[in-house]
Amino acid sequence: MKHPKKKRVTLQEVAKHAGVSTATASLVVRNNPRISDKTRKTVMNSMKELGYVYDRVAANLRSQSSNTVGVIITDISNKFISEFLVGVHETLEEVGYTVLLGTSFDSLAKQDHLLSTMLEHRVGGLILDPVSGSNAETVNRLNQMNTPMVLAVRELPEVKSDYVGINYRKGSLMATKHLIDKGHKRIAFLGGVRTSSTWIERMDGYQYAHDNAGLIIDNNLVVDSPPTREGGLEAVLQVLRNPDPPTAIFCFNDLVAFGVMQGLRMEGFNPGQDIDIVGFDNIPESDVYHPPLTTVSSFPRQTGVEAAKLLLQQLSDDSHEQQRLILEPELIVRESA
Amino acid sequence: MKHPKKKRVTLQEVAKHAGVSTATASLVVRNNPRISDKTRKTVMNSMKELGYVYDRVAANLRSQSSNTVGVIITDISNKFISEFLVGVHETLEEVGYTVLLGTSFDSLAKQDHLLSTMLEHRVGGLILDPVSGSNAETVNRLNQMNTPMVLAVRELPEVKSDYVGINYRKGSLMATKHLIDKGHKRIAFLGGVRTSSTWIERMDGYQYAHDNAGLIIDNNLVVDSPPTREGGLEAVLQVLRNPDPPTAIFCFNDLVAFGVMQGLRMEGFNPGQDIDIVGFDNIPESDVYHPPLTTVSSFPRQTGVEAAKLLLQQLSDDSHEQQRLILEPELIVRESA
DNA sequence: CTGAAAGCGCTTACAG
DNA sequence: CTGAAAGCGCTTACAG
Known part of the structure; x- marks a missing residue:
């Protein structure tokens, strides 16, 4: 070492x-x-x-300042997160900050360790995409150190902090309403981890759209799974075993949607024709997929930019008021629904 | 600041x-x-x-040591790079190093600036995915500072340094040979930046496969482009205007291949049936694309792991000999060719 | 406009 | 096994 x-x-x-x-x-x-x-x-x-x-290190030590910012994410290989990082980087590097990056690989223990390390490295501030199980205690250490922090992507209950995220509820509502407007009455909701705030908010929107239309949700059509292609594949296979299968599927994200389409094809369905599909995230591949995926666009890069901006505000203004920034999603209608 | x-x-x-x-x-x-x-x-x-x-910063200053490693990449949103980063991170964080990450956004000026910043931050070593125009001078400053470095993904001529990369030539050879073995005689090579080492090496393999089979390359079938989906789309539209169009296409990478397939469909062709397609990289989407893409698997995560390992070796062993590690690719045959 | 001295928070010989 | 003092490479008052 x-x-x-x-x-x-x-x-x-x-x-x-x-x-x-x-x-x-x-x-x-x-x-x-x-x-x-x-x-x-x-x-x-x-x-x-x-x-x-x-020697910036010596200078920072003497002047008790810092020009590094810690960024802790759950998974770089997730397209939403990597785009988010692009936004964070371009904003922070622009004004002369250097990014200390840590990947928690979705492990609470690793996240805790990374938080410690970052504090020991005297980061000026921190942007955290928290792992699902994070609790207030995890994060309070930062407040103790008086280190400015911005939470991003996932919100943490009971944690007071700046937050930047997507309006998942609204996105989910738009997606579900789109399917209802097309005449669907049996709409599955597949994928995602049931305990995560991101799942709960989507469920909320899905529920609300049904309520508004006077439709009742069949709980057999709601199947959670890891938010991956494999997860989507398994979830759709399970839901198809239903005696009364869905006529449309709202997917937790685009990766799940890809898995769902794969599963539908395996079972002899033609996605977009026999069964309508909507995704979430609008990853670049969704546009060129066959059929092109109807999905909710969630602006990961801008989320990163805003998170960085909020942190910079805190860094330059001690009397900074707590902020919560929710970016509004957009429905992108393509051929899959 | x-x-x-x-x-x-x-x-x-x-x-x-x-x-x-x-x-x-x-x-x-x-x-x-x-x-x-x-x-x-x-x-x-x-x-x-x-x-x-x-306070690790004070400790490092006093003991003249470092437990940070700088990593400079060209573009996080590129799937190959983000997977590469996962490998780098898991290896480095495992042994207690913290990563200072910089994104050059493919700009030489930004890369230079990042290099300076990293040196000023006393990084113990550096992993560099260099921008295309990088020259020896850029990198020599590191040698002057006696900072261990590993070059990754793109090799730089005239630069003496550890290097980890893919055997692009071999991958390209396998892909082209596969198409030749299927009976194709007019095989296009689409996408990629003509001046980059990664393009030149692929061209080399493409050429060699033709030579071996006694086939002659029609230069009208070789069209470069940015290594993106949009690039692939434009390249294929151009090559289709040819009076004698290709019967198969070898694409610079999978993204290009997606754009190529999109273009083929626009022009009324059925990719994988009318025209065979091979990609490069084996990104996760290639597997679920329709049709599933035949491609060359290039192990980005392992590339990252190996780059990190080489750096760790240098860090712990002063008499470290220069190493060049070339990972062998693999042809993944699916339905597109 | 420039200089001599103290100090940021640690670690490192050196004594005991 | 533990302590007093010097020093890593800077910046910060304070003088002049």
Whole structure:
């Protein structure tokens, strides 16, 4: 874990080489205007000549500041999350922050460990996409350290914090209503983890759309599963064993929808013709899938941008009021429903 | 960019609270065995009571060591890269390293800037997925700082460094040969940036397969494009305008293949029936696409794992010899060819 | 506009 | 097994 290096050139050496004091050299590296142009040039030359590299770690230690931000996510390979990260990165790097990234692989223990590590690394703030089982205690350590935090993607009950997420309920409502408007009365809801806030909110919208139309949900048509293609495949096979199968399917996300379509084909159905399908997320593949998937667009990149912006606000403003930002989704109608 | 915090509890305060010297407290946090169990417990209790958080930054500064690793990638939203990152992360976090992640968004200027930032942050080592235009100079600064580095995914000519990548040439050879064996004589090669090492190597394999079979390449059938779905779409539309169109298509990667299939459908062809398609990468979607895509599997996650391992080797072994690790791809035959 | 000295929170020899 | 003092590479008042 340790790795001593060849000695770095220090600011002191630069100062000596340039014939000024260390304090002056320090002011030069930080572009302080009260240094004369002449001195500045001399020092800059010495820096170049000696191959000086600024030691941000030492500087941050002394000035008790930080220009790193910790970001903890559950799974990079999830397309929603990786797009989210793009948004976070472009916003944070733009203003000179460096990102410490940790992946919890959906393990609470790993998440706890990463939180500790980030605090030990003196991050200026933190963006957290929490694992499902996260509780208030997990997160309170941050408040104790007085480290600004933004929660993203998944909301945590009982945790007071800035939050950026999608209006899953509304998205789910739109998707379900679209299917009802097409005349469907038996609409399955497949995939997703029943205990997660993201599932519960979708269930809410699905329920509400039914209520509005005076329709009753057949609980046999609601099957949870991991939010993956494999999960969707299993869920649809289970629901098809039903004596009275659904005529349309609302899927937890697009990956689940792909699995569902695969399962339908295996069972001899023609997705989009025999059975209508709606997904959620609008991942790039949904557009080129066969048939193109009707889905709810959920703006992962913008979610990342907003999360980063909220954090930057906290970082620059101590009297920052707690904010909750919910991005509105959009229904993208294609051929699958 | 700065954000002064509420004062942290220091090791000194812990030591005073526990009635020992700072040195002793320091040995306790680092689990040094030469501290008696009794003292250790007292100190641990004080730490808990005061809410002490270890300051790794100060520790690293003093001991001239580092437990961070910089990772610079071109684009997180690329599936190959995000899977690669998963491999890097799981390997590095396992042994206690923290990842500083930077995204160059394929810009040389941004990459240069990120390199500087990482060095300023005293990273122990670096994994770099270089942007196309990177030159030796870009990278030599690292050598000057004596910072261990591993190049990944794209190789850089004239740069001496550990490298982990895929045998693109072999993969391309297998894909092309598969099409030739199926009786095709006019095989297009679509997509990818002509100047990138990854394109050149694929071209090489494509060429070699033709040579072996005594076939001649029609240069009108070789169309480059961005390595995206949109790129594939445009490339296939262009190649179809050919008076003598291809009977099979080898695509730069799976995304390109998806765009190609979309274009074929637009033009009234039935991909996998009228025209055979082979992709490259074996992204998860290739399996569930319709028709399922014949493609070359390129093990992005393992590439990440190996890159991290090589870096760890360098970090723990000064006399480390330069290594070049090329992962062998695999042809996955599905229904599209 | 510039310099000498103290200090950020740790670790590292060196004593005992 | 434990302690007092110096130092990692910077920045920060304070003088001048």
